[in-house]
Amino acid sequence: MNDWDNTQDGIGNDLSGGTGKNQEKEREEYWLLQQLLTAANFKTDPEQYETITIERKGKEMFSFRVRPLEEEELQECRKKATQYGANPQNRALVMETGVDLVKLRSYKIYLATIEEDRKKIWDNRTLQQEIGVLQGIDVIDRLLLAGEKDRVCNIIDENSGFQLSLEEYAKN
Numbered sequence: 001m002n003d004w005d006n007t008q009d010g011i012g013n014d015l016s017g018g019t020g021k022n023q024e025k026e027r028e029e030y031w032l033l034q035q036l037l038t039a040a041n042f043k044t045d046p047e048q049y050e051t052i053t054i055e056r057k058g059k060e061m062f063s064f065r066v067r068p069l070e071e072e073e074l075q076e077c078r079k080k081a082t083q084y085g086a087n088p089q090n091r092a093l094v095m096e097t098g099v100d101l102v103k104l105r106s107y108k109i110y111l112a113t114i115e116e117d118r119k120k121i122w123d124n125r126t127l128q129q130e131i132g133v134l135q136g137i138d139v140i141d142r143l144l145l146a147g148e149k150d151r152v153c154n155i156i157d158e159n160s161g162f163q164l165s166l167e168e169y170a171k172n
Contacts, residue, residue: 077107
């Protein structure tokens, strides 16, 4: 029984006091609200996750799940990977000197990995000690090959809505 069934009594009489057109409009608004709420929950919706499997020479090494990123999260990744230097025109100010693309990709993978998998893999203290690193993004750099990182970042971008399908591209 859905919420709309509560507008009728046991024999099918309309108890809402609304007309058929008003009820239809309310149903459409309710449906739209449900769709919008579903869209807003992309970070925690398992249907939005993509499973990444790392294989080498036909052997599965490990797998983890990533989720879409929102714009603010991508901006945060870029900010963390940005390098700053002295401003020659004003020593009191610093200026952006570049973006470390290796770090940017690692931060993107780290942030997009769902928390449960991030804790097990990237933030695994035992693994960090064994391979001699201090933080999760360094684990990513040690575990993933350059091409693997590229593939994972492409999947994250696609899942975050950045790449149009060929059909969508042709329409535009």
